[in-house]
Amino acid sequence: MALKVHKVYRALLVNPVHKDIKDHKVCKALRxxxxxxxxxxxxAQKEIRDHKVCRALKVNRVHKEQMAL
Incomplete structure (x- = not known):
């Protein structure tokens, strides 16, 4: 599990709009x-909870404008 989670995050860090990443795997990685x-x-929203982030990921895929730091 840890390797898969790390792979998800490495993919997110390299290409935030990578369409091969499944939303439930991203949610598992967030948890x-x-x-x-x-x-x-x-x-600006440091108080946000993890489940809200997961819901936002499902709505907006990956926040590409927010991830492009």
Whole structure:
């Protein structure tokens, strides 16, 4: 599991709009690695919860404008 989670995050870091990443895998990665939620959340919204990030990912795929730091 850890390897798959890391692969998901490496793909997110390399190409945020990578369409091969499944949303449920991204949600699993968010639950396992809460530290990395900063990558998926707007820096102005530091109080956001992980489940909201997962819901936002399902709605907007991956926040490409927010991930392009």
């Amino acid at each position: 396992a690695h809460k530290v990395y939620r900063v990558l998926l959340v707007n820096p």
